[in-house]
Amino acid sequence: MTNQVLYRKWRPQKLADVVGQESVTQTLQRAVATDRISHAYLLCGPRGTGKTSTARILAKAVNCKSPIDGEPDNECHACVSISEGRALDLIEIDAASNRGIDDIRSLSDKINFAPNEFRYKVYIIDEVHMLTEQAFNALLKTLEEPPDHAIFILATTEAHKVPLTIISRCQRYDFRRIPLSAMSQKLAELCGAEGVEATEEALEILARSATGSLRDAENLLEQAVVSYGSPLQGDQIRDMLGLGGDAEALKLARHVVAKTVGEGLSTITEVSNSGADLRQLQRSVTEFLRSVMLIKSGSTDELGYSEEVTTQLRAAASGSELSHLLRAIKAFSSADMRHDSSSPLPLELALVESSLAPEPVSQQAPARQTQAAAPARQQQPPRSAAPNSNQNYSGASRQTQQRQPDNRPASRPPPRRDMSEPLPEDPAARLEVQWPEILRALRNTGSRFKLGPVLRSARGVSLDGSRIVAPFTHESHFERFKGEMDNPSVKREVSAIINQAMGADYEIVGQLSTENNGPTRKQANQSHLVRAAQLMGARIVEQREEGQP
CATH class of the missing domain: 3.40.50.300 (P-loop containing nucleotide triphosphate hydrolases)
Structure with missing residues (x-):
């Protein structure tokens, strides 16, 4: 030297x-x-x-x-x-x-x-x-x-x-990383030139630890010669590099492949109690699992292990599944040991996670989710649904309806029609069945106001020849509908949706219902604004209906 x-x-x-x-x-x-x-x-x-x-x-x-x-x-x-x-x-x-x-x-x-x-x-x-x-x-x-x-x-x-x-x-x-075989051969030549004896296993461990860098491998070789002299054994190199847990890592890898969770957890506990570096255990296990995957896939060139270790890896690969190996490699490689490198919990979680079989995706899962979401929908304030034509509606304002108790059951969104059932031949019946689907199809139609929500406020939609009449009780809703239908592109889109749902050409028209349109005097007197003004000393001098001069 x-x-x-x-x-x-x-x-x-x-x-x-x-x-x-x-x-x-x-x-x-x-x-x-x-x-x-x-x-x-x-x-x-x-x-x-x-x-x-x-x-x-x-x-x-x-x-x-x-x-x-x-x-x-x-x-x-x-x-x-x-x-x-x-x-x-x-x-x-x-x-x-x-x-x-x-x-x-x-x-x-x-x-x-x-x-x-x-x-x-x-x-x-x-x-x-x-x-x-x-x-x-x-x-x-x-x-x-x-x-x-x-x-x-x-x-x-x-x-x-x-x-x-x-x-x-x-x-x-x-320049590429130097292969293991070429690096091991170069280290053997250096040992011969320096008069140092080293086993093949020791040189392979040095080459694998250098991760493709010959300079790192030569520095490790010199460090080993200074530490242990000649001859160099594999156990000495492992001890110098802190790789004494390779046997435990191989045993843990076999437990991972065999899905023996109990024995694997015991191995992790033993390594943790011995004070070994759990991060090195993680790296070694991941590398062993990678080698098993390569053997299982038929790619076994230059694994870099001794014949004994290679034999054990081949035995583990013979009874393994690629899907399970993939889950295991992902679980162990993503185990986060950065925050607490002395805690075995990330490795234990990776072991259990890799051993669990993936849950099969059931085709009935969407139906179960729909059923589970139904109670939640019932707790929400129901939207006003399109009523049947035989229902009677008063012209009371929304404030009056809120003040009067309503013993009727809460309305729910109209259920979706079963597509397996045939549509009625009668146009009026067909409209009643298809109207909820028309509203759903129009929920995103409109340049400024969406026509789906606007048409939900229509009361008593009916057929009049080739026209679908949508009566509105609120003038603002009627004006919004009229303004959107004046747009030619929106009108074409609405006609296409209605014609497809009805199976014939129909034109939808809006109509402002004059019946019960506008608040009554009693309702005006009950207005919270009128009552607040009266409390401040105001008095009603004259009352007029909306639109009256």
Whole structure:
């Protein structure tokens, strides 16, 4: 071991040494070999996947005196000076620290100077997405038409934050997360070069914990070597990473798949009482359930587990259902452990929720809801329904009706007609049956006033030849109806609805009922306004009927 950390000591020196990015490295290698070098490159991808290393190798390759099939020879002065970090013509800029417009202006002023010793002056701008908007704008012109001796290599982990005007001026290469098998193989090579013995299980655990970042995996490997020395065992790696509950997580995953709620709750309680990290248990269980789903679906490539664990997962998948696995993964992945990571309640709820079968949707559910809502409708003040033609109505005003006791049963909204019953042939009977449906159809018809509610105030609707006569006892309702029917589009819509309901052409007309129209003297004397005026000393001098001169 040396004072230099592993990821720096064993940094790739050739494009072929970059792990898991063959599509990118091969393209760049051919570009150098055929001397088709772009003036600007954009390297995007997760952390630890080789973006900066590839940028440095590309800087060596374009300046190498004797490249070999697009690869640097690592022996010439340019390659050695770049590898040792003392090349004057390789300028690395950390955009997180030098993100302002003044930094980019300084770069633009110096870029026109010729290289000191190399063929190209290479600018590597790392974390370029951290530049300010003004800095990006200042970089645009320089990036679009740089001098012939300048090459830009931009690297970022968040390409969506880079303006499209910058991306369009670069050749973009996307780096992907490194696969488990390739990372495990690379870690094995490092162990061999460092003289460290490690089991295959230990390397697989390190690779899986790194989540696709080789730099993270190399740092974990170095930490494990410092902590435990050689040889490295799987149990030691689990203990170092806090993964000692993997066995309990696998057992809990099997209980979830088997829907054994009692045993699963006991497992969660045991893990909680032992003081283990319940969030890590949640992640492990979710990952195991995902693996079971993949096995059940027939996709079993690179699960990253030992043969023993894989065998148990296959056994669990053989008796599982995809629908149940889907519910379980959703339940455990959405369990909220942020507020209290020591409480087992979210995991217990996820276990019980995933084990419960979904309730079947009954076709009679709407009918039950309608029946349940019927008592609530009875408690509400009933709307005035269209009465039968044989009922007798007085012309009393609404205030008088409120003051006089009404022993009649409360009116209810007209029930919907059973569509299976045939309509009457007689037009008058057909109108009586279809009138509630006509009112429902007209509830949203009207430019200013909706005709459905307006026509509900009509009393004694009847047929007069090809006309439907709607008598109104209130002049305001009649004027609203008349005003809406004067609108040609509203009139056409009303005629279409009535003709469809009646099966023939009918015209609806309004009629202001003169019978009992206007308040009587007795009603006027009983008015609360008249009584209030009389209490203040006023007296009735003259009474006139409405409309009387």
